Amino acid sequence: xxxxxxxxxxxxxxxxxxxxxxxxxxxxxxxxxxxxxxxxxxxxxxxxxxxxxxxxxxxxxxxxxxxxxxxxxxxxxxxxxxxxxxxxxxxxxxxxxxxxxxxxxxxxxxxxxxxxxxxxxxxxxxxxxxxxxxxxxxxxxxxxxxxxxxxxxxxxxxxxxxxxxxxxxxxxxxxxxxxxxxxxxxxxxxxxxxxxxxxxxxxxxxxxxxxxxxxxxxxxxxxxxxxxxxxxxxxxxxxxxxxxxxxxxxxxxxxxxxxxxxxxxxxxxxxxxxxxxxxxxxxxxxxxxxxxxxxxxxxxxxxxxxxxxxxxxxxxxxxxxxxxxxxx
Amino acid sequence: xxxxxxxxxxxxxxxxxxxxxxxxxxxxxxxxxxxxxxxxxxxxxxxxxxxxxxxxxxxxxxxxxxxxxxxxxxxxxxxxxxxxxxxxxxxxxxxxxxxxxxxxxxxxxxxxxxxxxxxxxxxxxxxxxxxxxxxxxxxxxxxxxxxxxxxxxxxxxxxxxxxxxxxxxxxxxxxxxxxxxxxxxxxxxxxxxxxxxxxxxxxxxxxxxxxxxxxxxxxxxxxxxxxxxxxxxxxxxxxxxxxxxxxxx
Numbered sequence: 001x002x003x004x005x006x007x008x009x010x011x012x013x014x015x016x017x018x019x020x021x022x023x024x025x026x027x028x029x030x031x032x033x034x035x036x037x038x039x040x041x042x043x044x045x046x047x048x049x050x051x052x053x054x055x056x057x058x059x060x061x062x063x064x065x066x067x068x069x070x071x072x073x074x075x076x077x078x079x080x081x082x083x084x085x086x087x088x089x090x091x092x093x094x095x096x097x098x099x100x101x102x103x104x105x106x107x108x109x110x111x112x113x114x115x116x117x118x119x120x121x122x123x124x125x126x127x128x129x130x131x132x133x134x135x136x137x138x139x140x141x142x143x144x145x146x147x148x149x150x151x152x153x154x155x156x157x158x159x160x161x162x163x164x165x166x167x168x169x170x171x172x173x174x175x176x177x178x179x180x181x182x183x184x185x186x187x188x189x190x191x192x193x194x195x196x197x198x199x200x201x202x203x204x205x206x207x208x209x210x211x212x213x214x215x216x217x218x219x220x221x222x223x224x225x226x227x228x229x230x231x232x233x234x235x236x237x238x239x240x241x242x243x244x245x246x247x248x249x250x251x252x253x254x255x256x257x258x259x260x261x262x263x264x265x266x267x268x269x270x271x272x273x274x275x276x277x278x279x280x281x282x283x284x285x286x287x288x289x290x291x292x293x294x295x296x297x298x299x300x301x302x303x304x305x306x307x308x309x310x311x312x313x314x315x316x317x318x319x320x321x322x323x324x325x326x327x328x
Numbered sequence: 329x330x331x332x333x334x335x336x337x338x339x340x341x342x343x344x345x346x347x348x349x350x351x352x353x354x355x356x357x358x359x360x361x362x363x364x365x366x367x368x369x370x371x372x373x374x375x376x377x378x379x380x381x382x383x384x385x386x387x388x389x390x391x392x393x394x395x396x397x398x399x400x401x402x403x404x405x406x407x408x409x410x411x412x413x414x415x416x417x418x419x420x421x422x423x424x425x426x427x428x429x430x431x432x433x434x435x436x437x438x439x440x441x442x443x444x445x446x447x448x449x450x451x452x453x454x455x456x457x458x459x460x461x462x463x464x465x466x467x468x469x470x471x472x473x474x475x476x477x478x479x480x481x482x483x484x485x486x487x488x489x490x491x492x493x494x495x496x497x498x499x500x501x502x503x504x505x506x507x508x509x510x511x512x513x514x515x516x517x518x519x520x521x522x523x524x525x526x527x528x529x530x531x532x533x534x535x536x537x538x539x540x541x542x543x544x545x546x547x548x549x550x551x552x553x554x555x556x557x558x559x560x561x562x563x564x565x566x567x568x569x570x571x572x573x574x575x576x577x
Contacts, residue, residue: 215410
């Protein structure tokens with residue numbers, strides 16, 4: 001039962017990191033005391049810290065990491081390319097643009113949900129444009145090209161918003177937001193993102209067999225009863241919902257969708273279907289770990305999660321390239 | 329009903345027909361060799377028959393839903409694609425997908441039989457992408473065999489393989505036909521086609537110009553009109569021999 005053992009060990013790692021994440025913060029609370037407060041709801045300020053600050057942060061880290069890892073694995077499986085990452089179809093760039101517009105116009109200050117909702121709207125517009133450009137029967141290549149075009153446009157518009165930003169404070173707020181962070185998020189953010197991320201994960205995990213079949217190429221998979229049109233539509237919509245929601249609440253967090261499937265591929269025997277759940281757990285673990293690192297390394301400097309992620313992700317990726325080269 | 333029946337199958341690219349009113353049957357117990365020059369429409373014909381391309385006319389497979397079709401016909405595309413370094417057994421087991429989860433004793437038996445038929449038992453746990461081209465070709469054929477469909481369609485399965493591998497694969501097809509399956513295989517090697525196929529079908533510019541025993545299809549006038557070559561066909565004690573001779577210009 002190797003898959004079972006793998007699921008247990010990865011799941012255990014996520015559980016452990018989740019618990020550690022709950023126990024770290026500027027408020028010096030005892031481990032037993034804080035977990036008891038979280039569970040029982042008795043203990044005044046401790047309950048508040050645990051339930052309103054640390055729990056949403058840990059939940060978001062796990063959710064965002066899981067959906068990013070899963071989306072990366074699914075897209076790599078569909079495109080049969082280990083370099084694919086969820087940002088490829090333009091969703092994260094567009095979600096960031098939506099959020100930046102909310103910051104720029106002051107909407108974000110007016111209502112808590114204005115920023116993430118605006119991010120989600122950006123993701124929705126992006127996926128509609130991508131589907132329109134790539135067409136219902138469009139192949140993998142047109143999908144990638146449409147994604148690149150949408151990403152480039154969203155990037156340019158984000159730069160324009162920054163460029164026209166009325167004062168340096170608004171500009172720095174935008175820049176900091178785009179670096180990605182899970183600090184100061186509330187249960188409201190969790191409640192907003194959870195349905196999108198949950199649906200996205202169910203939809204992506206349902207494509208395991210189709211992605212396995214795609215190992216043999218599109219023609220052979222189709223002749224084995226896989227509907228490529230349905231796989232593509234499911235993937236694009238699910239990644240838009242999941243990554244769009246993740247970006248909307250946490251900002252742009254790169255490298256998870258690229259590195260996690262890479263790290264785990266050999267471990268699951270390279271099977272794209274099995275890589276899905278493994279990457280979901282692996283992504284959750286990686287983002288939880290990075291978010292713990294953010295708080296341990298510089299507790300008072302508000303180090304951004306996206307920055308740490310890139311600092312962990314890029315060397316990890318280089319190491320993988322090195323190893324691949326050594327094997328070849 | 330098993331095998332394949334095509335009636336007036338036509339595929340158009342714009343206005344130009346790439347496959348032009350082809351009617352062909354492949355019955356259980358037959359290995360039909362689909363021959364013709366490059367661009368004659370062999371691949372297009374097979375993909376249209378499987379419903380991978382839009383076509384006019386009828387193919388017996390198109391009457392079935394995608395799931396039933398996957399149990400009625402196994403398709404071996406020309407591009408030998410293995411995207412991930414999965415084990416040989418995992419890859420071959422993908423062929424069981426149309427039959428359910430792929431983990432029942434019947435699935436195990438089909439995978440074992442396919443591996444054995446292609447001489448791959450010792451490769452079971454090897455990574456499929458680390459094998460040589462010829463070995464990968466055999467693994468992919470084993471995958472199609474594991475699908476255990478009454479019809480196998482293979483697009484140039486022996487291109488680029490060494491002589492022994494080519495003969496082995498043609499013999500696998502003959503054994504399948506002996507077991508009551510139908511095989512449609514496109515080939516460029518006319519000598520192997522003459523030796524190992526029960527029947528040949530000759531395509532030229534999308535049309536079926538000749539069909540029948542190798543001796544008739546590989547007649548001088550057909551060779552000249554379609555391939556622009558001459559050839560020699562000889563019956564010998566060790567079976568029919570065909571050798572291409574010269575380009576006629």
